[in-house]
Amino acid sequence: MAVLFYVLAFDLVQLLTALATFEWVKQGPYSVKTLLWLLLGASVVHLAFVAIGLALSAFVSKVKTITSMGVGLVLGTYFLSLLAKLSSKLDFFKYVSPFKYADAVDIVKRGGLDLRYLTLALAIIVILLAFTYYFYQRKDLAA
Numbered sequence: 001m002a003v004l005f006y007v008l009a010f011d012l013v014q015l016l017t018a019l020a021t022f023e024w025v026k027q028g029p030y031s032v033k034t035l036l037w038l039l040l041g042a043s044v045v046h047l048a049f050v051a052i053g054l055a056l057s058a059f060v061s062k063v064k065t066i067t068s069m070g071v072g073l074v075l076g077t078y079f080l081s082l083l084a085k086l087s088s089k090l091d092f093f094k095y096v097s098p099f100k101y102a103d104a105v106d107i108v109k110r111g112g113l114d115l116r117y118l119t120l121a122l123a124i125i126v127i128l129l130a131f132t133y134y135f136y137q138r139k140d141l142a143a
Contacts, residue, residue, distance in 0.1 A: 041102025
């Protein structure tokens with residue numbers, strides 16, 4: 001719950017800052033709806049990485065190891081999202097990378113999130129959180 005609070009607090013600050021900044025520097029009209037979709041997409045990516053990190057932490061007990069794995073996972077999945085954009089032969093990587101679930105270019109073109117990616121992201125989040133809860137019930141935290 002603490003992680004969820006921090007992510008939602010961060011996303012709220014990000015939302016308020018983005019809205020204030022856009023209003024401050026605007027030189028013409030912009031789509032608040034598109035901006036909100038972009039920020040919602042970022043929140044989905046944040047929650048996906050939270051769920052992945054929590055699931056990994058159910059098996060790894062050393063903080064240094066989980067931190068290194070987390071950074072490697074974020075950088076690795078970002079690299080996979082770039083590969084998916086570069087070649088149609090590597091297009092399958094878009095399903096592996098949470099970054100592709102909320103791609104800014106797609107959101108601006110569509111005017112919102114792609115329902116397929118949103119559904120996939122939410123399914124991954126729910127499954128990994130259930131997985132984490134199940135395995136943390138059996139984890140020996142004293143070890």
